[in-house]
Every structure is written in structure tokens, then in C-alpha cells.
Amino acid sequence: METLKLVASYLLILVFAPPVMLGLITKTKAAVAGRKGPPVLQPLYDTLKLLGKGAVYSTTTTWMFRLGPVAALAAVLAASSFVPLAGEPLISFNGDAILFAYLLALGRFVTATAALDTGSSFEGMGASREAAFSSLAEPALILAFASLAYRSGALSLARMFSPHGGPQAAASTVLALGSLFVVLLAENSRIPVDDPNTHLELTMIHEVMVLDHGGPDLAFILHGAGLRLALMASLLVRLVLPDWPAAGPVGSLVLGLAATAVVIGLVESSMARLRLIRVPQLLVAAICAATFGLILTLR
Amino acid sequence: MILLLGAVLALGGAALLSSLASRHDRWARSAVIAGLAAAAIAGGTLAWRTIAGQRVSDLLWSWPVPGAAFHVGMDSLSACFLLLVLVVGCCAGLYGEGYLAGSHGHIPATPVRFFFLVLLGAMALLVAARNAFLFMIAWETMALAAFGLVSCEHGKPEVRKAGLLYLICTHVGSLFLLALFALLGRNAGSLEFSAFAAAPALSAAERVAVFLLALVGFGMKAGFMPLHIWLQEAHPAAPSHASAAMSGVMIEMGLYGLLRLLSLLGPVSIEAAFFLVALGLITAVFGITFAMAQRDFKRLLAYSSIENIGIILTGAGLGCYGLAKHHPSLALLGFAGAILHTLNHGLFKSLLFLSAGAVYQAVGTRDIEACGGLQKRLPWTCGLTAVGAAAICGLPPLNGFTGEWLIYNWLLRPDPGHGMLFSALAAAALALVGAFAVAAFSKYYGLTCLGQPRSEAARDAREPSWIMLGPMALLAALCVGIGLFPSPALHVAFAAAGDVAGQARPAVSASLDEWSRLLGAIGLLGAGVCALSALLWLFRGALLRRRKVGLGPTWSCGFTAPTARMQYTGSSYPMPLTRVFAAALATREEIRPPLGYWPVKASFESRTPDPALERWLPVLTAKFEEWLSAPRRLQYGRLQLYLLYVSAFLVITLLWKL
Numbered sequence: 029m030e031t032l033k034l035v036a037s038y039l040l041i042l043v044f045a046p047p048v049m050l051g052l053i054t055k056t057k058a059a060v061a062g063r064k065g066p067p068v069l070q071p072l073y074d075t076l077k078l079l080g081k082g083a084v085y086s087t088t089t090t091w092m093f094r095l096g097p098v099a100a101l102a103a104v105l106a107a108s109s110f111v112p113l114a115g116e117p118l119i120s121f122n123g124d125a126i127l128f129a130y131l132l133a134l135g136r137f138v139t140a141t142a143a144l145d146t147g148s149s150f151e152g153m154g155a156s157r158e159a160a161f162s163s164l165a166e167p168a169l170i171l172a173f174a175s176l177a178y179r180s181g182a183l184s185l186a187r188m189f190s191p192h193g194g195p196q197a198a199a200s201t202v203l204a205l206g207s208l209f210v211v212l213l214a215e216n217s218r219i220p221v222d223d224p225n226t227h228l229e230l231t232m233i234h235e236v237m238v239l240d241h242g243g244p245d246l247a248f249i250l251h252g253a254g255l256r257l258a259l260m261a262s263l264l265v266r267l268v269l270p271d272w273p274a275a276g277p278v279g280s281l282v283l284g285l286a287a288t289a290v291v292i293g294l295v296e297s298s299m300a301r302l303r304l305i306r307v308p309q310l311l312v313a314a315i316c317a318a319t320f321g322l323i324l325t326l327r
Numbered sequence: 328m329i330l331l332l333g334a335v336l337a338l339g340g341a342a343l344l345s346s347l348a349s350r351h352d353r354w355a356r357s358a359v360i361a362g363l364a365a366a367a368i369a370g371g372t373l374a375w376r377t378i379a380g381q382r383v384s385d386l387l388w389s390w391p392v393p394g395a396a397f398h399v400g401m402d403s404l405s406a407c408f409l410l411l412v413l414v415v416g417c418c419a420g421l422y423g424e425g426y427l428a429g430s431h432g433h434i435p436a437t438p439v440r441f442f443f444l445v446l447l448g449a450m451a452l453l454v455a456a457r458n459a460f461l462f463m464i465a466w467e468t469m470a471l472a473a474f475g476l477v478s479c480e481h482g483k484p485e486v487r488k489a490g491l492l493y494l495i496c497t498h499v500g501s502l503f504l505l506a507l508f509a510l511l512g513r514n515a516g517s518l519e520f521s522a523f524a525a526a527p528a529l530s531a532a533e534r535v536a537v538f539l540l541a542l543v544g545f546g547m548k549a550g551f552m553p554l555h556i557w558l559q560e561a562h563p564a565a566p567s568h569a570s571a572a573m574s575g576v577m578i579e580m581g582l583y584g585l586l587r588l589l590s591l592l593g594p595v596s597i598e599a600a601f602f603l604v605a606l607g608l609i610t611a612v613f614g615i616t617f618a619m620a621q622r623d624f625k626r627l628l629a630y631s632s633i634e635n636i637g638i639i640l641t642g643a644g645l646g647c648y649g650l651a652k653h654h655p656s657l658a659l660l661g662f663a664g665a666i667l668h669t670l671n672h673g674l675f676k677s678l679l680f681l682s683a684g685a686v687y688q689a690v691g692t693r694d695i696e697a698c699g700g701l702q703k704r705l706p707w708t709c710g711l712t713a714v715g716a717a718a719i720c721g722l723p724p725l726n727g728f729t730g731e732w733l734i735y736n737w738l739l740r741p742d743p744g745h746g747m748l749f750s751a752l753a754a755a756a757l758a759l760v761g762a763f764a765v766a767a768f769s770k771y772y773g774l775t776c777l778g779q780p781r782s783e784a785a786r787d788a789r790e791p792s793w794i795m796l797g798p799m800a801l802l803a804a805l806c807v808g809i810g811l812f813p814s815p816a817l818h819v820a821f822a823a824a825g826d827v828a829g830q831a832r833p834a835v836s837a838s839l840d841e842w843s844r845l846l847g848a849i850g851l852l853g854a855g856v857c858a859l860s861a862l863l864w865l866f867r868g869a870l871l872r873r874r875k876v877g878l879g880p881t882w883s884c885g886f887t888a889p890t891a892r893m894q895y896t897g898s899s900y901p902m903p904l905t906r907v908f909a910a911a912l913a914t915r916e917e918i919r920p921p922l923g924y925w926p927v928k929a930s931f932e933s934r935t936p937d938p939a940l941e942r943w944l945p946v947l948t949a950k951f952e953e954w955l956s957a958p959r960r961l962q963y964g965r966l967q968l969y970l971l972y973v974s975a976f977l978v979i980t981l982l983w984k985l
Contacts, residue, residue, distance in 0.1 A: 049374050082874030086881040088779055090702040092713065095860075098867060103723075110329035127852065129758070134722040135855075141713070142556045144773030145351070149701070152492055152778075152895025159769055160506060161760035162904030170758035174739050174751035181741040182786045229884050240882050244870045248863065260689070308907050314639060315755070326747050 037278045039116035042066055042105070045113075045282070046254025047071035049261065049289040056293025069230055072256065075247045084245035088147040096142025097245040100135040101252040102261070108133040111259050112266055113184045120186045124172050129166070129302060132215070133257065139249070143237040150229050153188030154237035156303065161221060161233065164311035165214045172204045174210070175325040176267075189266040191284035201267065203321030210314035214307070216257040219296040221307050231301070261288040328386035328638050334370035334413070335361045343442045356424050359440055363420045363447075369970055370413045370451060377406035378822050380832065385457060388822030394518040399452070403822035406456040406914050407666060409675045410791055410819065414574045414805070415609025416447040418798035422681050422897055423568035425794035429688050434566050435479055437770040439701065440477035443569055448762040450576060452584070456585060459508040459518040461569025466504065466580075470497040470548075473577055477561045478567035489557075489564040492940075496557040500547030503582075505671035507540035509593075517743060524591045538599055541588050548642040551640060552610040554632045559617075561627035561941070567684020570625065574632045575677035579669050582639055586662070587826045592672045595649035599750070608756045615763040619901040620912050620935040623693045624683055627771055628676065631719060634760060635672040641753065642734045646828065648746075658739050659838050662824035663817070666867065668730030670816055671809065675727060678802040682712040685795055686775060689788035695771070695897035700780035704788045707796050709776035714803040716768040718810070719759050724853030726809035729816070731757065763904070767844035770900045779891040811854050813846040898933050905935075914939060 051068035056184035058065025067073075085093065109118040109127050176188040179197065214221045217234035229236050238249050252266040263286030302310060341362020348354035377383055385400035401409075423443060429438045429766030446469055453465035474497070478490030501550040510533065512518045515526035526592040529537065529618045543554065551560040558578070562570045589595070621627040646661030685708045686701060687693055692806075702709040718725035738754040780786040789797075809816045818839060825835035903910055936942070963970075 069915055079870055080874075083871060084877040084879050087878050088458035088700070088881050090777065092702065092777060094867075097863075098863040099856075099860045102856050102863055105859055109852075119848070122741075123732060123736045123845060123849075127728075127849060130723050130728055130761070131856070133384045133720070133761065134717075134724075137717060137720060137722055137769055140769045141773045141777065144769065145702075145777040147891065147894050148889070149893045149895055150884055152900060155773065155901055156895060157768065157902045158909075159762075159766035160901075163759065163766055163904060164760040164907075166762035167755040171751060171755045174754055177739045177741065178747055178751070179615075183736065183739050183741065191794075198906055212969060236506055243874070244867045248867070256502070267470075302877055304903070305906075307974045308903075318492055318755075319344075319752075322748065322751050 031273065034118070038108075038118060038179075041113045041278070041282070042108060042255065045258040045262075045285055046070070046251055047075060049258050049285055050254050052286055053293040053296065056290050057297050059298035060263040061312070063155075070193050071250070075127045075251055078242075078247035078250070079244050081243040083245060086146050086240055089145045089240070092138075092241075093142045094245070096138045096145070097241060097248040097252070099138040099239075101248045101255075103131045103135040103138070104255045108255065108259055110185045111262055112189070113262060113278075113281065115271070118186045119184045120185050124184045125177065127182070129173070130167055131164070133162075135252065135256070139237060142241075146240045148240065149321050150236050151239055153197055153230075154233055154235070154239075158235045158237060159306055159321075161214055161311065163306055165314070166209045168207045168311060168314040168318045169211050171315060175200055175204055175318065175322040178322075179213045179325050185263065189263045191266075191268065191270045200324035202320045203317050203324065205264060205267060207314040207318035207321065208260070208267075209303060210310060210317075212257070212260040212264065212315035213292070213295070214311060214314075215260065216253065218292060220310065222300050223301045226301070231304075238272075256283060260294075261285055264288060328373075328385060328401065328455075330373040331399060331401065331409075331451065334366040334373070335448045335452050337369065338444045338451065341365075342444035345444065346439040354736050355436070355440060359420060359424060361487060362444060363417045366447070367413050367417045370409055371416065372408045373401060373672070374406040374413070376404055376851050377401045378401075378410075378534070378819055387891050390460075392460065392539065394496045394512065396458045397459070397461060398458040398519060399453055399455040399780060400457040403819075404583075404586060404826040405454045407670070407823035408579070408818050409451060409614060409903070410902070411579065411670055412447060412450045412454065412576050415677045415802075416450075416572055417672050418802050418892045419568040419571040419677055420444070420447070420683065422684075422795050422798040423566070423569075425792045426566060426568055426684055429791060429795070433480070438475055438571065439479050439566055442479070443572065444955055446472035446476065446569075450580060453580060457520045458981040459512060459520065459523075462520075463501070463504065463508065466899065467496060467501060469577065469580065470501065472555045472562075473497075473569075473573055476573070477565045478568065486564045488784070489560040490556055493557045493561040496547055496554075500544050500554075500680045502913065503540050504543035505816050508535060508801075509761070510537060510540065517983075520587075520591055529592075534596075537588075537592070538595060540763050541585060544794065545588075547581070548584075549578050549640070550610075550633050551606055551636065552613045552633065553943065555614075556937060556940040556944060557609070558840045559629040559635060559709075559937055561682075561758075563623060567625075567680055567687060571626075571677035572681035572935045574629065574680055576588070578632060578636060579639075579673060581666070582636070582643065582669060583955040584657045585643065586666075586823075589647065589650075592779070595647050597648065600647035600651050601646050601746075601926050602855070603647055603750075604641050604753060607637045607640030607642075608753055608760075609637070610634070610640060612756060612763075613637070613761045615760050615767060616908055616911065617935065617937070619763060619767040620905050620914060622695050624698075624771055624775060625693050627678070627767065628679055628683060630674060631764070631767065632672075632845075634764065635676065635943065638731065638734070638760065639668050639758070641666060641757070642730070645734065646735050646824070650828060655828065655834060656739065656838050656852040657740075658828040659824050659830060660733060660820065660836065660842070661722075661829045663842070664730050664733035664737060664821045666814060666827075667820035668727075670820065671718070671726040671730050671806075674723075674802050674805050674809070675715045678715040678799055678806065679719065681795070682708050682715060683801070685791045685799070686712075686788075688791060689783045690782070692782075692784065695774050697778075697782040698775040698785050699778045699782075699894065700776075700893065701745050701788055702776040702784075704780075705776075705790045707790060708799070709772075711796075711799045711803045711820035712772055714774055714806055716772040718769050718806045719948065720764045723849070724807070724856050726816070727852075728808045729809065729849070730811045730820075730940075731761065732846070732849065735844065739956060753904055766904060774895070774897050774900060776893050781894065784795075811850045811857075813850050814843045817843050817846055858879035905938065906942075911938075913942070 369575035618630035642665030649658030
């Protein structure tokens with residue numbers, strides 16, 4: 029019974045958390061701008077609509093283009109099994125944090141190669157930028173993981189991302205949180221690294237990689253990207269917020285995810301996208317923050 | 328041990344037979360294939376038995392040379408490397424027959440067959456040698472056979488240059504090894520490996536000397552930065568199956584040498600272990616950064632070999648740290664990670680070199696910017712390239728992940744004690760290397776195989792013969808197999824690591840069980856990813872069945888006349904990263920912008936030369952040349968003068984003796 033409940037809440041979060049988070053971000057941005065904005069569930073409607081559509085494939089493309097969205101979503105889904113989405117994760121073992129990072133890298137690899145399969149210079153540009161910026165985000169992610177792993181005495185996401193340590197660990201938590209938040213923004217193509225709502229292909233990163241995808245493929249990509257955001261956000265939530273007894277583990281996580289979405293929306297409303305040349309500097313700053321956090325853990 | 332002799336003799340005999348039958352191509356080919364098959368069966372049986380725990384007695388024949396003996400033995404470490412030699416060697420050798428046939432006489436078949444088989448035989452003997460003299464003979468045979476392979480297309484000036492560079496480098500390395508064995512032999516009073524192990528302890532200064540001599544001697548072959556200078560020149564020059572054997576196995580022999588020495592002489596100091604880890608990480612970051620910037624795809628692969636050697640050295644350094652700290656499980660984990668990555672690298676790197684050879688033969692160039700769109704023309708070759716590229720990035724359902732994961736687990740273990748910061752930074756450096764590998768290999772695979780053909784030759788490219796595809800498919804199947812079922816490979820790696828760390832079987836198997844369970848889970852998860860992808864694929868198919876699926880041109884954001892030349896290129900793809908590392912890469916660019924009102928010609932050219940070879944080495948050699956210019960006056964180039972020297976020398980020695 030317990031297992032059934034766990035799996036059921038997992039599935040619900042996997043299906044609904046990504047579109048709702050994206051919807052909340054848009055809603056927050058609209059509210060700050062004084063608009064009404066689309067309904068919170070709009071991304072879900074979009075995904076459902078796309079699932080029902082046909083597709084147009086470029087004659088240049090091969091099976092890699094069709095495999096990309098499928099494998100990327102599968103990789104993110106597999107990565108989700110280590111994240112404690114329903115109080116505890118589906119699977120947990122020492123070293124799953126590394127597997128998590130590399131499964132996300134697998135998703136990037138197939139998305140980038142699928143983009144290159146179209147032979148379009150726009151999609152090549154997107155793939156090139158994605159590969160570059162995620163390369164610099166990766167060390168920040170691993171450094172933050174390292175400080176949390178040393179602190180919690182385990183290399184599994186479930187143990188690393190739980191509130192502990194008390195006030196003396198607060199500084200290192202804040203630094204890890206900061207660097208992970210920057211990684212989250214960079215890996216999920218949010219402002220200030222990338223603007224998902226821009227209308228000019230030349231300035232895009234993630235969106236321009238998937239220009240040629242349509243129908244169910246695009247639905248998979250959008251859901252996978254949203255899920256990646258939701259997974260990283262739930263790690264952050266687990267790191268800071270203790271379980272709220274009234275809401276239970278799932279309820280507290282959902283509330284935390286909603287709060288994170290609002291914070292991301294506020295960040296996006298309050299600043300502009302950085303020039304692409306400046307993005308590496310932001311990511312190096314995240315690496316430095318993670319290193320400082322690590323040094324504080326070692327103290 | 329008769330089996331080992333059988334394997335070496337089969338390879339050597341096949342080498343001789345294939346050159347004797349050089350007039351009859353079919354006979355020569357049969358000799359090669361028969362030799363490879365015999366060696367694989369004999370050597371494989373021996374390696375399998377040894378790893379399974381059977382004791383194999385040594386073979387010791389005396390040799391009328393002072394200090395020398397024909398002494399061969401087998402333990403798990405030797406067996407592990409022997410297995411690598413045979414698997415990669417046989418796949419590459421079989422492929423080589425198709426490659427030679429497809430080269431239409433551009434590559435001289437007889438010397439390539441001969442040297443390739445000699446290379447394999449020498450390596451098989453090398454890993455079993457238990458006497459320094461025999462070891463050096465096998466080492467030199469291996470080095471010279473590789474020289475024969477590198478310079479087989481000696482009509483081209485760049486090949487001659489690469490061959491000469493390789494020859495000089497390998498001999499400098501051998502010189503250091505000779506000094507190393509002389510030092511050890513003097514201390515032990517014998518050139519037997521067992522005598523080295525039993526010899527009285529070396530003094531502190533001698534230990535440092537041994538460490539440095541071994542590091543340079545073996546490192547020159549393995550390609551530790553900055554001793555790698557020959558690698559990126561020699562690998563592109565050799566025929567592809569030879570590059571596969573050199574990159575997948577031969578450079579790993581440098582690591583075998585280091586590990587063997589460790590198993591004989593015992594732990595190094597903590598400082599030395601730190602140094603090895605740091606050197607490994609520097610090598611890895613250096614290798615992959617330069618790999619990203621290359622346009623020649625075989626050069627890209629060669630630089631990525633440097634990267635992987637760096638990762639392996641990092642693992643070995645971590646094992647040394649465990650030994651020095653008297654922490655047996657850590658020592659085992661570090662060495663096992665290094666050895667597992669060695670095996671994995673041997674498989675995916677040879678796969679990539681073989682597929683690169685097929686692309687080279689189909690398109691006729693190694694320039695990434697003249698390829699593209701090959702997946703439609705060479706579906707099998709490019710599909711296998713995709714497997715190799717994903718494996719070398721260390722992505723999960725494939726084998727590259729397993730070894731790296733062990734090293735990560737060493738670095739981020741929960742109770743690190745001192746050196747935590749160092750460990751964490753090392754893990755971050757590994758993460759950077761992994762992410763750069765994704766950039767470099769999405770570039771290699773994406774720009775070579777996908778998109779639209781960038782040249783006429785790429786448009787007309789055709790799939791190679793099955794004799795080339797079969798071995799590549801086998802290597803790819805091994806990559807996938809180890810990724811999904813890592814336990815057998817892990818078993819081999821731990822058995823060999825136990826030999827290096829000097830640990831008994833029971834202690835090793837306790838550790839092995841723990842890691843095998845975890846890696847087994849990872850393999851299952853990898854299978855889960857594959858199953859999930861298959862499910863989603865079927866779901867997508869079901870969704871699309873009832874809908875309209877059309878075909879059309881790639882969307883170019885409103886532009887209606889895109890051409891293949893507008894695609895991203897091998898130089899522009901990594902540019903966001905190469906710009907960040909511009910100072911280190913020092914890419915040379917020659918830009919001739921369009922000038923005037925009616926510009927006629929404009930061009931842009933960029934090249935990333937190797938810094939060690941083209942910037943640092945000339946500084947060193949300039950000084951050296953100055954020194955040597957004094958005795959150079961003796962060299963006049965006149966025969967009479969040399970005869971005078973000889974007679975003067977003889978007279979002086981006679982006078983001195985009298």
C-alpha cells in the first residue's frame with residue numbers, strides 16, 4: 029500500500045509539476061508586468077494539443093532527429109527516480125547523484141545531436157551554446173554536490189538534500205543553494221542566461237535547438253525540459269524547507285515548488301538577459317560560490 | 328604458459344607468412360586471419376583461466392646474455408591487459424583487411440600486415456614478461472613496429488615528419504626506461520622482476536629517481552602532458568586500424584608499466600600520489616580542450632586519447648594515495664577505476680578510430696568541415712559512431728560511465744579525512760572534462776555524420792564492406808554490453824587491481840561484491856532508460872499513426888535558399904568555449920577580409936597548434952642546439968675524415984691498452 033501511494037504521488041508530480049511550474053512562472057511575470065496572463069495550466073493544454081498533432085520532418089534528418097526527444101525524456105524520467113519527490117525517492121544508492129548529473133548530460137547530448145541533424149545553422153548555434161554553457165555549469169553542480177555529500181556523509185540525492193546541520197551550516201547551505209540556483213537557471217534556459225519567450229532566434233539557446241521539432245516530439249521536449257526544471261527545483265526545496273507536518277512530504281514539496289516558480293518568475297521580471305559573452309562569467313561565479321561553500325563545509 | 332607462447336608465435340608466424348605470401352593477396356589475408364584467430368583462442372583461454380583464479384606456473388628459460396632470461400608469467404594484471412590486446416587487436420586486424428582492400432593500393436599492404444601483427448605479438452609478450460631484459464626487447468619491438476605503421480605512407484611529407492617525431496619520442500622514453508632498469512637491477516643484483524620486489528629498500532633519493540624515470544619513460548608512451556607531443560601527430564598518420572590498436576592498446580602499455588612497477592616496488596609517497604592525480608587531471612583537461620578545437624577528426628580522437636589517459640592516471644594516482652595511506656579498500660577502488668576505464672577506453676576508442684577510418688575512406692579527407700550528412704549514406708558506420716561517441720562522453724547506458732563512476736565515488740566518498748578540498752576540486756575537474764567531452768563528441772558525431780553533406784565527396788560516400796563493419800559492430804556491442812552488465816568487466820578490473828595493490832583474493836572479492844552490486848543497479852537503470860525510450864518511441868508511433876506526417880525542407884526562419892555551407896562548422900561549433908579558453912589554446916587565425924568596393928576574394932583560416940610541440944619544445948631545443956653546435960664541428964660529412972677518426976680512435980685505444 030505504501031509503495032502504491034509512493035508510486036502514485038510520483039506519477040502525479042511527474043505529470044503535473046512541470047507544466048504547473050512553467051505556468052506559475054508565466055503568471056508571476058504577467059502579474060509583475062500588470063497583465064492577467066494565460067491560465068496556470070496553459071503549458072499542460074499546449075502539451076496535450078501537441079500530442080494530438082501530426083508532424084513534419086525535414087528531409088535532411090535521420091533517425092537521430094526522431095530519437096532525440098524520446099531519449100531525452102527517458103533520461104530525465106530515469107533521473108527523477110533518485111529525487112525524493114514523494115518524501116523518499118524510488119531508488120537510492122551511494123553514487124546516484126553522479127548518475128543523476130550524467131543522465132541529464134545524456135539528455136543534452138541527444139538533444140544537441142538531434143539539433144545538428146537538421147543541418148540548420150540556427151539549430152547548430154543553439155546546440156553549440158547549450159554545449160558551452162552546460163560545460164561550465166557542470167563543475168558548479170558537482171562542487172555543490174561535493175559539499176553536500178561531505179556534510180551528509182552520503183553520495184545519494186535523498187540524503188544530501190535534506191535540511192540538517194543547524195545554524196553553523198547555514199552559510200555553506202546558502203552558498204550551495206546560490207550556486208545550484210544559478211545552475212538551475214542556466215540548465216533550464218531561464219533569464220538571465222536565456223530568454224524562453226524571446227522572438228528572435230539569434231538570441232535563443234534551448235528554444236532554437238528545437239525549432240524543427242513538432243507534434244508529439246515537441247511535446248516530449250517541452251515536458252522533458254519542464255521536468256528537468258522541476259527536478260532541480262525540488263532538490264533545492266528539499267535542501268532548505270523542512271517537511272511541514274500539516275501538508276505531509278508531498279504537500280510541502282508541492283508548496284515549495286510553487287514558491288520556487290514564483291521566485292524564478294520574480295528573477296525573470298527583475299532583470300534582462302545577459303549578453304552571451306557574459307554568461308560564462310556568471311557560471312564561473314557560481315563555481316566560485318560552490319567552492320566557498322565547500323571550504324565552509326570543511327571548516 | 329604454453330598458450331601465451333602459442334599466441335605470440337601465432338602472431339609472429341602470421342606476420343612472416345603474410346610477408347612471404349605478399350604476391351598472393353588472398354593467401355596473405357588468410358594468414359593474418361588465421362594468426363589472429365589462433366592468438367585470440369590461445370591467449371583468451373589463458374587470460375580467462377588466470378582471472379578465474381587458476382594458478383599458471385611461470386616459464387623460465389635461460390638466455391646466454393648477462394642478466395637476461397626468457398621468463399614469462401601471468402597474473403590478473405597481465406591477463407587483463409592481454410585480454411585488451413587480443414580483443415582490440417583482433418577486431419582492428421580483421422577490419423584492417425577490409426581497410427587495405429578498400430585503399431586500392433594507397434597503403435602498402437605487406438608492411439602494414441607485418442608490422443601490425445608484430446605490434447600485437449610484442450604487446451602480448453610485453454604484458455607477460457617477468458624479466459627486465461625481455462620486457463625491454465618486447466617494448467622496443469612494439470615501439471619499432473608502431474613506427475613502421477605510422478610511417479607506412481611515407482610518400483607524404485607530413486607522415487615522414489610524424490614518423491620521425493614518434494621515433495625520437497619513443498627512444499627518449501626507452502632511454503629513461505633503460506636507466507630505470509639499470510638502477511633497479513644494480514640494487515637487486517638481477518634483472519628479474521621478482522628480484523626487484525625482494526631487493527633491499529632503496530634510499531629516498533633513489534626512490535625519487537625511480538619515480539621520475541618511470542614517469543618519463545612510461546609517460547612518454549602513455550602521453551602524459553607535456554610528453555604527449557608525438558600522439559596527435561602519429562595517430563592521424565597511421566592507417567586507421569593501426570591508430571585503433573595504438574590508441575586503444577599501445578599507449579595503455581605505458582600505464583601497464585607503471586602499474587607493474589607499483590606492484591613490484593610497493594607504495595609511493597603521499598606527495599607522489601597527489602602529483603600523479605594532479606598530472607592526470609591536467610592531462611585530461613588539456614587533452615579534451617584541444618580535442619574540441621580540432622578540425623581533423625583523427626587529431627580530435629588522438630587528443631581525446633590524451634584526455635582518457637589523464638582520467639586513467641587520475642584513478643591510478645588515487646589508488647596510490649590509498650596505498651600510501653594504508654587504506655586497502657581505497658587503493659583497490661582507485662586502481663579498479665583506472666583499469667576499468669583502461670578497458671573501456673580501449674573498446675570505444677578503437678571503435679571510434681575504426682569508424683573514423685571508414686569515413687576517411689568513404690570521403691577521402693579527415694577534415695570535419697568536408698563531411699556531413701553521412702548518416703544517410705553510411706547508416707551503419709554512423710550509427711556505430713554514435714554509440715562510440717556517447718560511450719566516450721561517459722553517458723550512462725554505455726560502458727564509459729562505469730569507470731568514471733568508480734573514480735567519482737572515490738573522490739566524493741563520505742569519510743574523506745584530509746584532502747577533501749583536493750578531492751572535491753578533482754571531482755569538479757572530472758565533471759568539466761565530461762562536459763567538454765560531450766561538446767567535443769557532439770561536434771564530431773553531429774558535424775561529421777548529421778546535417779547536409781558539405782562536399783561532393785561526402786555526397787557520394789558509400790558504406791564500407793562487411794568485413795569492416797563486423798568488427799566495429801562487435802566493439803559497439805561490447806560497449807553496450809559492459810554498460811548494461813558491468814559485473815564481468817568489473818570482476819576483471821578488481822582482480823587486476825588486487826594484483827597492483829598487493830591484496831589477496833578474499834579481501835578483493837569483498838570489495839568487488841559491494842561495487843558490483845551498485846554497478847549492477849546502474850546497469851539495470853541503463854536498461855530502464857533503454858526500455859523507457861522504447862516505450863516512448865512506440866507511444867510516439869501510435870500517436871502519429873492516425874495523423875499526417877509530412878516531409879519538407881529544414882525550417883530556416885524564413886530564409887528560402889539555405890545551402891549546406893551555411894551549417895555550423897567544426898570551428899564555429901565549439902567557439903563559445905574556445906573563446907573562453909582562447910589564451911590557452913592560442914588558435915592562429917588568418918583573416919583576409921573582403922576589401923574595397925568590389926571585393927574579389929576573402930578567406931578565413933584557423934589552426935590550433937599543439938602548445939607543447941610548437942611553442943614550448945622549440946624554446947628547450949634552441950638551448951640544446953646551442954650546446955650541441957660545438958661538437959658539431961667534428962661532423963664534416965667527408966668519408967675520409969671519418970676514416971681518420973676511426974683509425975685515430977683505434978690507435979688511442981691500443982696505446983691505452985698497451
